Structure formats: C-alpha cells, structure tokens
Amino acid sequence: MTERIAIIDLGSNSARLIVMHIYANGAYNLVYHQKDPVRLSEGMSSEHLLQPGAMERAIATMQVFAHMCNLFNVDRVLAVATAAVRNARNGGDFVREVEKRTGITLEVISGDTEALLGYIGVINTIAVNDAVLFDLGGGSTELTLVRNSKPEKMISLPFGAVYLTEKFQTADRVTEGQLADLRKFVSEQLAQVPWLKKLALPIVGIGGTARNIAKMDQKRKNYPFNKVHNYRLGRLSFDELWRALMVTSLGQRRKFPGLSTERADIIVAGSTIVKGLFDVTLGTHLIISGCGVREGLFWRDYLSRNGGSQTIDDILMHSTDNMLRFYKGDINHCHQVARLALSMFDGWQELHNLDDRSRKLLHVASLLHDIGITINYYDHPRHSAYLVENARLFGLTHREQMLTAVIAGWHNGPTKFVRNRIYGEFFDEIDWQTAKKLSLILAIAESLDTTQMQLIKSVGASLEDGNAILDLQGTQASVERQSLERMVRWFRKEMNTELIVK
Template identity: 30%
Template sequence: MTEKKWAVIDIGSNTIRLVIYAKSHSGSYKEAENIKTVARLNQYLNQENELRTEGITLLIEILQGFKEILAFHKITNIHCVATATVRQSKNQGEIRALVKEQTGFDMNILSEKEEAFFGYYAVSNSTPIDTGITVDMGGGSTEITYFENRKLIHFHSFPFGVVSLKKQFIKSDPVTVQERKRLAEFIQASFEQLPWLRNLQVPVIAIGGSARNIAQIDQTFKKYPLAGIHQYVMSFSDLQKIQMYLGQLTIEQLEKVEGLSKDRADIIIPALEVFVGLCEFSQSYSFMFSKKGLRDGISMKTNMTDEALLTTDQIINDSVAELLIDYGVDRGHASHRAKLAETLFEEIGTYYPCENKKTLSKFVKKGAGLYYLGQYIDDDSSSQHTFYLLANQSINGLLHKDRLKLAYIASFKNKTLLKQYFAPFSDWFTKKEMEDIRMAGAVVKLATALDASKRGIVTKIHFEKTTADTFQLLIFCKGNPFVEQYETEKHIRQLEKVLHKAIQLKFIQSE
C-alpha cells in the first residue's frame, strides 16, 4: 500500500468502530485513531432474524458520522466489514444496499470462517504463542480457533455473544445462581459440539472488548506496575476470582468497578462464564489477552507481502526494528554494537554460568541494539527514559516479564540504578535471574563503549583468563581507537564487579 492513511470500519453486534491506520517512519501501519460507539445492533434483530428499521437507521447514522471523520482526514481507502448481527440478518441484502446508497461504503459481510481467521491471524503474528486457542467474543457471535505451530487447524463460530447471552439468560439484577447455572450448562453443551477442543491444555488467547475489560480489572486488583494489556497473562484462578467477585454485584455496582467500562457492566458476566467454561473444557489454565484482533488481522493481511507465517523471533525482530526507526537510532551503530555484545557475551559465557544462555544471548543482542534509546527524549537521563519507554509499551512477541528484562538490559548504567528499577518487580525475578540481567547489561554497556565513535572500527574481540583473578580482553581495531579506549576503560568496571575479577584491556591496531 502507498497511502499514508487508510481505515477499517468494524460493524459488530455490540460496538461499531472506526480505526484509522497511519504509516509510521518504519513503513508499517500503526493505529492512529480508534473511535467507538455502542450500538447493540443485536437487540434490533426480530424473531424472523431480520434487522428492524430502527437498527438499520442507527447503523446508517453512525456510518454517516464516520464518513465525516474520514472526509476530514482525506481517507479514501476504507475497508468496511460487518460481522455476526448483519451476517445473521435475513435482510442483509437490503442493509448492504442502504449502506451503499446513503454512505457510499461497500460493506463486506464477513463469513464465520473469515471472522475467525482474521482474529487468529492477528494473534499468530503479534504474540509469542506457537500453539493455542483464540476466542473472540463479540455481541452476537463467538469465534474459537485452535492453531498449532502457528497454523490454523480448527475454527468454529457460535451464534451467541455477550449481548445475545445476556438477553437469553439474564433477567435479574444481580444475576441469580439459577441464571448462572443455566448459562453455564448452555455454554458447556455448546463446547461439547467441538470434540477437538476438549483437553487441549494450551494457552487461551482472548480478543475483544470484554476480554480487555477483564484484563484491566485484574491489573487493578493486583496494582499492576506496568502499562499495557497486550500479551497480559492471567492464571485460571485469577479468572475465577474475578468471576466470583463480579457475579455478586448489581449493575449499579459493576458500573463503578475500576477497569470495567460502564457500557459493558451489564454484559461482563456472560463473557466471564464463556471464558471460564472454555478454560475448563480445554483444560487450559493460562489466559492471555491480545489487543490485536479482527481489525489488526485485516490490516496485517492487507499489508504483508510475504505469505509465510512469522516465527516469534521474526515478530520480535520486526518490533525492535520499528523501535529503532521510530526513535531515530543509528541503525548501523545499533547493528555493530549488537554484534559486539553477542560476541562478548559468548566469550564471557565460558567463565560465567548463567541460566538459559541461548535465550539470554538473544536479549543481549536486542538490548545492545536498543541501548539508551531514551536519548531520543533527553541525553542526561537516557537510562531512565530508556527503561520507562521499553517497560511500558507493547512489544509484539514479548510477554510482560520479557519486555521488562529487555528494558533492564537496554537501560543498564550501574548496579545502584538497576536495583531501583528492580524494586517494584522484586517478586518477578529470582536472585540468579537478577544477577544474569546485571551481567547482560554490563556486557551491553561495554559493547556500546567499544563503538563509542560509531565508526565500527572494532573488528574482533577475544576474552581470556590469564590468572585465577584476572581476565584479558583483546580488542582488534582497523583504525585509531582512542575514543573507544577511553570509554571502555571508563566502563569496564561494571563487568569487573559482576565477574569479581580484574579485566586487563589490550587494544591491537591493524594497518
């Protein structure tokens, strides 16, 4: 695509959204605007499964409002898609014609398979989960998929969602035990139709507004110290606790729950019943929220030139590459110091026992590439800004703990500052993990010093043990390394403190 902006209109059964994507410096499309309106179209379906005139009128009024916004932004590339309610409507032909006549939008009514596929596709290209279950619960349908090694294996669309389940099963306020029992039995019977879903024992990745609200409530309960909910993981017991707590509240009380949108207060209970029931039926006890869903799947599918499925490493590498461009990092310098850090880590690894060396090596390489990215904001406090930026923004492919680990390494300055960064997350890491992160940070800091002039003159490094208490670092250069030598001598003590050994530096200059 060559346009600087394009848009997706998502006509759901509960909400209708306009999402505008803008091309970033890296060339990828990022969400620039996300405008939501609650329509509850599902409530306008009559007994003959026709969308009543009131519902069609409401839909067109909303779309006409979106049309004004799109005209303001001068966007002509528009994907207008409709899901369950319009798909289930027997008068969908009439709806499509009226939408075209009164708004000019060509409304594409997604099939059950298409809706399920786009959700799966977004998850498989933005999270580290290779094998799992996706569940996208809207107002009028619920799409479930099972993917293995990132390939879609099974999909199913149930003709029920939060709005229709609430309408069918919940009449009381608060919900009664009998109502919840009937709802749970219905959900169980529905899952029984899918023998491939039973006892899969893989992570459940939930998409959509109800799942987002549940993740936000859990973060509020836990006073979660990080920003962002994409790739946020909850345990099954966390899910059950929220189910029990919210299940006893009135709608008025639910409207005051922190993290729960007021417009979802009356429909959150059916969503929880489905999520808990799904985890129980599939014996899946890891529940993750994905911010990337249907609209992102459409965007990815539209803009990806390579049809091959991405690996987790590719997803992370693409995200890191975007960060380097967005924050104006010199990519040549970043690449060189990443290679130096990787080599140095391998050399030191012979003498330093760390847990999961292969995985930590990847963090060292990425951390070196992103080192002191916070200089973009302020050079004097670049460590603090680097830590905050990386710790508090979503990085596709990295779970929150791993994102934090990357932030520690890329922002490393000294032990004292690292301890300050560790303080709110002391129960997230073992003592050994903290020691390994400190070592990785010291390696990255030293690798950055070895390319201080950004000329890439260090061609080779070799780390060796000379005595019981001393190491030697041989540094081969193809130019005068006076800047690198000064910076390396200044920062070598961070690595010496980690290894509890003296390190002698020897710069060797080639002709």
C-alpha cells in the first residue's frame, strides 16, 4: 500500500511544506518541497502578540499549502507550529483561524519537542556520536547535547534570528556598540546553560541561518559540490565569514555570494548566535544539517509505524537499502555481488591494504552498482554513478559519496567520464588508486553473477606465493567463468600480481 504524507513546519521566520511518498515495497522519497518567508514573529517581541499582517501572510501561505496537498493527493498531514505561535498570547486564536480557513490542524509543539524532533532529523541523517545540536529559528534556538548518539541534555532558548534583529536593530549596517550589545546578550544567555561550557565538540546546525552559512562558505571556497547537508567548516573559516558579514550594509548583504536575499536582514543576528555557541562550547567545527524538524516528524511517524525506535542503527545501510528499493534494483543480485565483493576484499587485505572505511564504500557501491539501469541499460554504470553522486545517502562525507559514485561507475572497467566531472576537485592520487582497486573487486564480483542466478554460491580469496587465489564454490557457472577471464589482465595491471582461479 502506498501513502503520501505532507509535513508542515510553521516557524517564526519561514513556513515549509514537504510531501513524502511511501511505496508499497517500503521505500520512501521526497516528491515536493515548498518554502515561504512568512516572518510570523515580526513585530511581536514587546507584547507577545502575533500581528495582523504577519498572521495574514502565514494564513495565505497555509492556504497555498492546503491546495498543494490536494494536488498531490496527500493521505495525511502532519503540521506543527513552533516558537512564534507557542510564545504568542493570541497563538490559540491564530491556530483556530488557520483551521477554519485552510482545514489544516496545527499542533503547537513545546521547545523540548522541537529540540527532540531536530535531534531525530539529524541523528538519522548524519553520522555523529558526540556533538552540540542547535536549531536556530526566527523566535527561538533549541540546543541538544548528544553523547553516544543519544540526547543527553535539551533546552529551548527564547530568542532567534528575527527576535534579536528587532531587539538590537541589526537589519542594516551595525555599529560597534550594537554588535557589542548583541554579543553580550548572546553570551549571557548561553552562559546560563551550564552544560554548554568548554565541551570541545562539533556543533551541528539546523535551520536557514546554518544552511546559508554553508552556502556562503562554499562560494568563498569555490566548492564544486552543490550540497549543503553534512557540509563542514572549521572555526577559522566561520570566523572569517562572520567578520566579513559584520561590516556590510543590508544592500551589500543582498548581493553577498551564497546568502539568500530574504535572509540578508537577519543574518547578522543569526550568525552571531552561532559565533556565541562556538565561543562558549569551544566548538571544534561546524556541521550543517539540511534535515531538521520536518524530517524528524517523518522519521518519528515512519519508524514507529514500522515497529522500530525513533532512530536508525546504521543510517548508511538504511539509506542505501532505501535507494535500492526505490530504483527497483534486482535485490538478490545486488546482495550477492556485495557478498562476493566483501569476501574478496577481506581475503586480499594484504594485497590492496585498504581500511574498513573503504570496505564500507565497496559495500554501498556493490549494492547500488546497477541502479542506473532505471535510466537506460546501455551505459548504465555511468548513470549509476550520477545517481549515487546525487542520492540522499546518509552517513558519508561528500568526498566519500563521490568516491562511492566512481566505484559504482567503474564496475565494468575504468572510463574517462569521471575525469571530466567534479570528482577531480575532491580526489588526490591516493583516492584514485583506491577507486581503481575497489572497482576492480566490484567488477570481479559482478562477473561472478553474470547470469544473476547466484550459481557461484561463495568465494574463497587468499594469497599464496605472491599470487591472488580465488576459489569458486558453485556449479554450472560457465558463463561466469568466461566473464571472469576478462578480468585477469585488469587484475594483473592494477594489483601487480596474478589472479589464479580454482
């Protein structure tokens, strides 16, 4: 049974809608995304009242969202409102008006729930054991201390980028006095959270401010990969970017490379909160999460209805399996190829001298090597590489995802197409050598299941007298044996030894 779930996050600054499609085989995929800058908290800082203009903007956006839900034949809607509505004295009236005029029932979630949903969104999409998570919105900032991948401490602070912009009048050029007052306020507020001090951990950012920091840093560095999720930058890079922003006017920020025009007025306050977090926690580096409350809502719903907890044990294997199911690959064949490839990797460890992380990349590439057939069987390795490169594979760094794409793309032999793409911006010569060795092992495993009938049940890989031995266990595998013979010359060239098949 298929299902479509709409998820709405009505924040203090922006409203977002995503539509997730769940397929009959359990795979899921994002099929629609829309974001509108509603500025719901605008003008409410003094009296804690949602202003008429802001409410009308939000309701108009919610009406559009309701229309899109109908267009996409959504089965269920999960809609939440965060800081602006929960902090407003007229928040209840606003929620009732939204339901009356749009049919959407908003759940006003607490700060702790917002922090928990952000944690669920991050921990299921970024491999991090110990970190400080922050979800920086327009009206609040949620902080979570993660230890051993579990949420140990949580707090919701009642200020965000829009709130502080209005409080300290930092929308346009800021004076030294304004900036000093803003920094002092942020420092004093963070100092009241005792468990934040001197953690010396990565800080993981959720929300528009964090995403824009990544985009600006990518522009400054001419980063070749247009992907924000799991992008990382060090303390020095962030400080340089922050200082560059502090001396700009609003007009200059609207032209600042990588910065969204709609966020130009609130980025000073938003990035200063991040600066304060770096200072108080002694953060080692910043990791950007493109996933947050919306994804947390999805995971909480999807995983609970499939009998699991709210977190996934192995996010890389889970997202790989989801890709394999989504592209309707031959699951038996792909798992067989992966088993054979990993057996050879383990048996020839002393020959290739690659680490456990390389083994993981080989595993993923083996499972996904044929998904390009969905586009076109001819030249499908190249299509597989493109799909892996752009997939929502979680638990890999950007470089590792590129490397996995090359391994999958070379499973019929090295081709020149990868040298003409952005891979060269990420890889050094050692990376290229790793890709060649792993793609060779994948190609041999693929050849041992040419008929996709699993005639070769298993292999024994070992080294004897300087030669690589491959002991095949199976029957009536003449096609596989013939296909394997074409690999002998490639093996000799790449591994500098002979491949002897028994």
